[in-house]
Amino acid sequence: MTQSTFDPAVDPAARRSAGGAKWTRYDADVIPAWVAETDFAPLPEIVAAAHAVADSALFGYTGDEHRLTDACAGWLQRRHDWAIDPRCVIPMVDVMQGVEVAVTALSEPGDGVLVTTPVYYPFFDVAPSAGRRQVEWPLRRGEQGWEFVVDDLDRILGDDPGISVMLLSHPHNPTGRVMDRATMDRVVAVAAAHDVMIVSDEIHHDLVYPGARHRSMLTAEGGADRVVVSTSAAKTFAISGLRSSVLICGTQELKEQIRHAHPRMLLGQVNRFGADTTIAAWEAGDAWVDGLMTHLTAMRQVLIDRLAGEAPLVRFHPPEATFLAWLDVGRCGLGDDPAERLLAEARVAVQDGAAFGTGGPDHIRLNFGTSAELLNEILDRLIPHLQG
Numbered sequence: 390m391t392q393s394t395f396d397p398a399v400d401p402a403a404r405r406s407a408g409g410a411k412w413t414r415y416d417a418d419v420i421p422a423w424v425a426e427t428d429f430a431p432l433p434e435i436v437a438a439a440h441a442v443a444d445s446a447l448f449g450y451t452g453d454e455h456r457l458t459d460a461c462a463g464w465l466q467r468r469h470d471w472a473i474d475p476r477c478v479i480p481m482v483d484v485m486q487g488v489e490v491a492v493t494a495l496s497e498p499g500d501g502v503l504v505t506t507p508v509y510y511p512f513f514d515v516a517p518s519a520g521r522r523q524v525e526w527p528l529r530r531g532e533q534g535w536e537f538v539v540d541d542l543d544r545i546l547g548d549d550p551g552i553s554v555m556l557l558s559h560p561h562n563p564t565g566r567v568m569d570r571a572t573m574d575r576v577v578a579v580a581a582a583h584d585v586m587i588v589s590d591e592i593h594h595d596l597v598y599p600g601a602r603h604r605s606m607l608t609a610e611g612g613a614d615r616v617v618v619s620t621s622a623a624k625t626f627a628i629s630g631l632r633s634s635v636l637i638c639g640t641q642e643l644k645e646q647i648r649h650a651h652p653r654m655l656l657g658q659v660n661r662f663g664a665d666t667t668i669a670a671w672e673a674g675d676a677w678v679d680g681l682m683t684h685l686t687a688m689r690q691v692l693i694d695r696l697a698g699e700a701p702l703v704r705f706h707p708p709e710a711t712f713l714a715w716l717d718v719g720r721c722g723l724g725d726d727p728a729e730r731l732l733a734e735a736r737v738a739v740q741d742g743a744a745f746g747t748g749g750p751d752h753i754r755l756n757f758g759t760s761a762e763l764l765n766e767i768l769d770r771l772i773p774h775l776q777g
């Protein structure tokens with residue numbers, strides 16, 4: 390069957406009137422480039438699946454999570470050449486619920502939970518809200534961009550034997566870094582040496598640019614009984630509001646351990662709108678995602694070219710994945726809160742880097758998951774403020 394293709398057009402007025410946080414948080418003259426959500430029209434099969442649920446008028450219990458876990462396995466096999474056992478998948482409401490469920494199942498109150506900074510800032514709520522201690526593994530910025538230095542990890546874990554879980558954003562939000570296979574293997578080996586489990590948030594897994602390749606942490610050497618993956622179709626297809634995700638384990642034992650660590654009712658059950666739309670994405674979204682990535686690759690290049698040519702004071706390592714650009718604007722004279730200044734003066738809403746923790750001050754995170762027209766308008770507005 391022919392699959393629907395991607396349409397790179399964006400109608401700002403339609404986006405705004407549709408509602409949603411991205412387009413309504415700020416005044417109507419502000420272009421939103423903050424939250425990690427693209428602006429594109431959804432995959433038509435997702436819309437059709439939502440209509441089909443409504444039209445069926447069958448809103449009772451479904452009792453069928455296998456269609457979701459099978460669709461997940463199919464997508465991972467086709468897109469990532471990764472064979473999972475669908476029986477080792479736990480449906481969840483959203484990726485951060487999966488993260489919290491896994492972290493708390495694999496640690497005890499008072500244990501250390503390691504996060505890689507700078508990082509997607511809701512990670513900073515995970516340990517404190519669960520009575521765990523947050524510990525940092527700061528990335529280092531080198532000539533090639535932000536690096537995961539595994540010797541640092543080894544030292545941090547050696548210094549603090551109370552750390553029991555490491556929480557990864559993989560691919561990494563906000564730097565867009567994709568760990569290579571050798572680094573992944575070393576991370577898992579070091580974690581094993583210190584008896585540390587890994588919870589890997591892989592929500593950006595599909596959004597990888599030519600030259601890099603995403604491999605799940607679970608596929609690293611020794612990962613099967615040490616890594617739990619939380620992921621969904623939400624970032625790829627911009628369906629975060631439909632609330633559906635999966636937790637993937639490498640073994641049935643680990644799955645049962647995580648499931649039984651929590652009162653069953655607390656985990657909730659599958660929502661049919663979320664599940665059916667996610668199934669549609671994973672069964673019929675291949676051609677659409679290919680088109681999305683062709684477009685995002687072009688937008689990333691627009692950003693690279695325009696910043697290099699018109700705003701050379703900005704330090705920027707192009708992301709290997711995600712539609713997010715992590716820009717060091719420390720030399721641009723924007724003061725302590727560059728995002729606030731750019732909102733006030735350029736009328737573009739970007740994300741404040743300081744919120745991403747160590748390594749974040751002086752940075753902004755810019756979402757370039759939009760049309761060429763809007764991205765150029767965003768850059769037309771920002772660049773005069775990035776020239777020092």
Ligand SMILES: Cc1ncc(COP(=O)(O)O)c(C=O)c1O
Binds near residue numbers: 485623629634
């Ligand atoms: C790394 C990462 N994890 C999780 C989320 C949020 O996922 P969810 O809404 O499914 O919890 C985001 C959203 O931006 C993200 O970038």
